[in-house]
Amino acid sequence: MQQKPEAERKTLDDRQKMTDLERVRHSCAHVLATAILRLWPDAQFAAGPPVENGFYYDVELSHRISPEDFEKIEAEMKKETKANNTFEKVVVTREQAIKDAQTGRLAALGERGTPSKFKLDIVQNIPENEPISYYKNGDFLDLCAGPHVMRTGNIGAFKLTHVASAYYKGDEKNPQLQRIYGTAFKNKTEMEAYFTMLEEAKKRDHRKIGQEMGLFAIDTEYVGPGLPLWLPKGTMIVEELENLAKETEFAAGYVRVKTPHLAKEKMYKTSGHLPYYAESMFPPMELKEKGGDSNEEAERYYLKAMNCPHHHRIFAAEPHSYRDLPLRLAEYGTCYRYEQSGELFGLMRVRSLNMNDAHIYCTEEQFADEFNAVNEMYLKYFKIFGLEKYQMRFSTHDPKRLGDKFVNEPELWKKTEDMVRNVLVKNNINFVEVPNEAAFYGPKIDVQVWSAIGREFTIATNQVDFAVPAKFGLTYRDRDNTEKTPLCIHRAPLGTHERFIGFLIEHYAGNFPLWLAPDQVRVLTIGDDEALVNYAKLIANELRANMVRCETDFRTDPIKAKIAEAEQTKVHTMLVIGPRDMEAGNVSVRLHGKGSLGAKPKGEVIADILASIKERRS
Structure with a gap:
């Protein structure tokens, strides 16, 4: 990987787990930079990582790169791949890296001599205990932690796709750079298949089909961006999915609840969502009770961004013993999240979402069966919707981030992660383990599915919560008459109506099966x-x-x-x-x-x- 400021860098373990295809794409980013420098020697480079489906490199350049330039850039890239230069790694001291950035040796062809302000900033933000390395291909030298393919000729097929603007480090106070995107594959056949899939995906775009079928509308003028309106035919699909969930959950022993769309600030401070989650929540409303003391302070209320704290209060509303557990509380609860306007996308990224939520309160002894039952529910849904390819992403914590990003309970983290891992292994669940992506209160499963044309989507989640129930004082009386805190499993097998229906529109290309079709x-x-x-x-x-x-x-x-x-x-x-x-x-x-x-x-x-x-x- 290009060595970047801490907020953007992957860990050493992450880099070592980079897939072969990611190595190809990462290496291709270096080849892109090589080509750009040969065409425009004044180019200044920032970061150039592999990303989903490709790679990019951020560059500051007086020439405004456009798609018309792609052909000549690709021609220079092909020269570099035909040269079959070795990717050579060189480990250097911090002092040497700073000197090389100041003298213009980094992200440069040979001894260029122009100071590299972005590489200097990156070097200065690398932690003291992290090694610093360069990679050299031909006469191009770049600050980089790797890994790469052995030679430039191992890259295979590549293509530049588009160019966009991006602020350095994502901060509008920093210089605006040109971000050049591309993709790379091991061979031409794989690349052609990818672009064929993209063309098919355009035809299946849920926004286009949704409008043609009259399923939903986004009214930015009167309602607001990211707040979809379900039209009659779309509402039919919503109701069919909800009926499916209700029937499935009733058979599995869930009970349904209803909760308000807002709550006091105290709720989210107790849960731990505030202040850490505040940027994703709508601003608070300050209200005084009608008829109350005019001198009293106003209460702060927030629109509900998640259902779990409300469900915790439902659990707390009545006393419980071990005989009541597991208690499975289900709700299609409406939540509101203040997503950034630039990230809103049809039904896939919205500000109002109806979540197929439930929270299972159980003992440690019951955990394995309950967690596996949720996974089995996923598999049942996959069969109904004809989803043949799926993968569970098991997200764990980073011990270095305890007390910061994750609840500071090292023993409970190890215990619950082992519990989840054992369930997945014992039941032969297809999963990959991803460090440093757990929820702040416990490990989680994110469910990845692939549509009929091979597009990957994150559809659902299954999370373990060993921390928040205790914050709310949730207890049950055990067999030995002592009070204990239950574990809580957060699960949403169908995700949200919005995202799941957006996925289904593209999966079926609008040709829904009879039971789900608006026009049956x-x-x-x-x-x-x-x-x-x-x-x-x-x-x-x-x-x-x-x-x-x-x-x-x-x-x-x-x-x-x-x-x-x-x-x-x-x-x-x-x-x-x-x-x-x-x-x-x-x-x-x-x-x-x-x-x-x-x-x-x-x-x-x-x-x-x-x-x-x-x-x-x-």
């Missing part, structure tokens, strides 16, 4: 003969009586035009009825995107539709 069935008649229309109405009414979302089209338009319109609006099942169908007691069935299934008895068709919805077939 449309009955189409060939002509408008009264007897034919009455027969069609009987079928439609029977479906509606069974809560099937069924529309009718009795217009005199040609049947091909009716079918084309139903296909365009993504109606899942079309029941086409002509005189012959009526005489035989049949209907002709068509499925969106799949064509005609032929004529079948109406009773059989209705029974199959109802069974498909009930069983939530994919």
